Amino acid sequence: MAAAAASAPQQLSDEELFSQLRRYGLSPGPVTESTRPVYLKKLKKLREEEQQQHRSGGRGTKTRNSNNNNTAAVGMGVRPVSGDLSYLRTPGGLGRVSASGPETPLGGPGGASATLTAGSKVLLGFSSDESDVEASPRDQAGGGGGRKDRAPLQYRGLKPPAAPLAASEVTNSNSAERRKPHSWWGARRPAAPELQSPSGRDGAADDEEQEGEDGEDRDPEAEEPLWSGRTVNGSRLLPYSCRENYSDSEEEEDDDVASSRQVLKDDTLSRHRPRRGHSKPLSPLPAKSAVGRLETSVQGGGGIAMNDRAAAAGSLDRSRNLEESAAAAEQGGGCDPLDSSPIPRYRVNAKKLTPLLPPPLADMDSTLDSSTGSLLKTNNHIGGGAFGVDSPRIFPNSLPPSAAVAASSSLRINHSNHTGSNHTYLKNTYNKPKLSEPEEELLQQFKREEVSPTGGFSAHYLSMFLLTAACLFFLILGLTYLGMRGTGVSEDGGLGIKNPFDETFGNIQESEKNLMMNTLYKLHDRLAQLAGDHECGSSSQRTLSVQEAAAYLKDLGPEYEDIFNISLQWIFENGKDVGIRCVGYGPEEELTDIVDVQFLQSTRPQMSFWCRFRRAFVTVTHRLLLLCLGVVMVCVVLRYMKYRWTKEEEETRQMYDMVVKIIDVLRSHNEACQENKDLQPYMPIPHVRDSLIQPHDRKKMKKVWDRAVDFLAANESRVRTETRRIGGADFLVWRWIQPSASCDKILVIPSKVWQGQAFHLDRRNSPPNSLTPCLKIRNMFDPVMEIGDQWHLAIQEAILEKCSDNDGIVHIAVDKNSREGCVYVKCLSPEYAGKAFKALHGSWFDGKLVTVKYLRLDRYHHRFPQALNCNTPLKPSNKHMNSMSHLRLRTGLANSQGGS
């Protein structure tokens, strides 16, 4: 065969060339005059390889083909080689590549081409952004899924089921989307086709097939992905969609899903699936019901659990999915998640898609787009994918009302929703550890809006602090109290007296000694009491005069009086502190003799308990107060320093900005001079200043300007400061002295500017009507790359400037932490939102493709309560329209292009 044909390749007609290539397993495109030489070369190569193989006995050609296919998103798979997998892939690929008509009625033709084109249509779609609000994302998803399934069915040579199998068709499309290595499903696959043949089990067959496909799709994740393209796609989509989910979960509608799920559940139950009994768990429940169902399913417990989980999760909106997946994860310990999860989903999708058949084509397209497009995108073009998903999603919303007719219809709606969640679900089910991630993400999403975490944290610490402070306070109080107490003890006085007594009064007799001691005690007590009273404020006299002391003693007893003088003598001569002090008239008077002693004073006042306590308390409080004051002072000083430092930073930044601007001006002036020899090569400094700073800013920026001038003089080597005489007056001028020949033209890439529209907004990639007044704009920035504190203002400005003709924007919020660069916008009414959508969706901003989708109003308010009362339209802060500068430079081309 090869010999005859190889002899004269040039004489091959196009058809012959085509068939030859086909024989090698290639799926060549049209052989035209431009492609002919390429194909001829290819044929030659194939023949050579074949000959080599014959010689060597190996067959390695296929790999090359596979490689080719893998590189393309769908590519031409080597079908025969890959066996099961290939046929699945190819239909999708064919569908995509041969996207003939833009619209393919879902229900009608059901032919392979229709399916394929439908599938391709879906591929055209957008990434599975499950987002939001819109109406039946599920419908779309369902539709997309169904269509996909059709493709593989056909490929397998099975006649596409008639109307009853429409659902399966839908499902098939779906599964086609998710085609992943079916190795795992290889076993099931044979069963699926068999099941399909019997017409009696139309529904079941479809489900089976879908399940098979689902499983296969699922497999890739778990098992070794054979198709890097697909897997990459899926994995990329999953995290993306997961993230999407979480951000959108707030936006999703629960009600419809719940109701549709109920119906779906019934429907699925009616279809008996030997293997997928669990698929029934489409009922909107949390994992529990799913779990129950899991157990009933025929398949392995784990697998079933996964299925149920998948089903349940799929049908539920994202938030629920998380719960379910979490719950399911707990149950599905050893089960093979891959298998189960996709299956129920597809079934759901299939159902969802069926009712979509009647709806207008456009809707179908969008549906398909959403479900398939997202998955098929192997390359990470999130921008395109994002918008792709968004738009289709918007369509479904409009569909459900019309579609919700029968149980099956609602089921289908459910399916589409399910499909939407499929992506996230895929992620959930595939990796157990990842199950907690989405949940965490979701929780974090909510947490972000709550303050409680930090509040709780500080509350806890606050209570601890208070407790310790109270304990400390009482401790100090007690110690101080003890300290005070010591003074009131009279034993000390007695002790004090005893010792010196022995030394200095040896000559005194015993009886006199005792008497004297008693006298002194009494005196001491009296004085202490007096002093205590004085200290506590009840008495104004602290000292007792000698006469009064003598009188007091006399009252106590006659013997005391005699001994009084001796006691005084003893006290006087005793240098130690015995509790009684003798003072004269003046405080500093030196007492030489007892006759000089006029007053007696106690050095150890005796105070009541209450008085002591009070004094201790007062002391402690005073000390604490001083401490607090000190701390506050320190805080104030620190704050002030921080404020100053920030201010310094700000000024320095402004200064550098100014320097950069000056350099730009000088450089551009220099370049202008190169071309136009009439201009002077230098610029007066004041002129530069006046051109850069607005008149009303000049006074404010004077300091900044001066610093910039100094900086340039000191640090910029390309600029020279000279003095020139211009028009009779002397000016300090700057001259740019870098020769332009040596410097390469550095393109100043302005950041944060709008750069044009990537595509025209038409029915296919944007919703026909605006649905809500709230928008979520994605891909406006990269939070990792942003520096400084004020960049979000620039983003807001840019959005306002882009929508400057739309005075219906009342609230903008830049989510600084979002990885996707999300900005939330609320408008006065859906019409304004639609206008803003048209202006923003699909535009290039700062090198990124911006996508927009609608959000539910209630969720928006939930997230941004401050937007509830915003009614005043926002306007750009200044008339410069800096972010539109690039667009302005373009001629009318940009304007006509950008607007839509």
Add this chain to the structure above:
Amino acid sequence: MLNPQKKSPFVAESRGQVPVGHLSSLGEVLGKKLEERGFDKAYVVLGQFLVLKKDEDLFREWLKDTCGANAKQSRDCFGCLREWCDAFL
């Protein structure tokens, strides 16, 4: 090439207006050659890419035959077109 990241004038121009010489990975010389063969606009090259079913080898081979692109140029061009298709188709 059809890549706004390069900040090329293509960004704001309609697809129809981009001359093939603007395909950044190809450059002027190759662009001229392609024009001579009838591929005067970028979209025509895109069309060829699609007609070849987005197959890498075939497309690169074709590019080499048509305008003499080297391996790097053809690889870049192919990558660019493929990404663009993935994003917008």
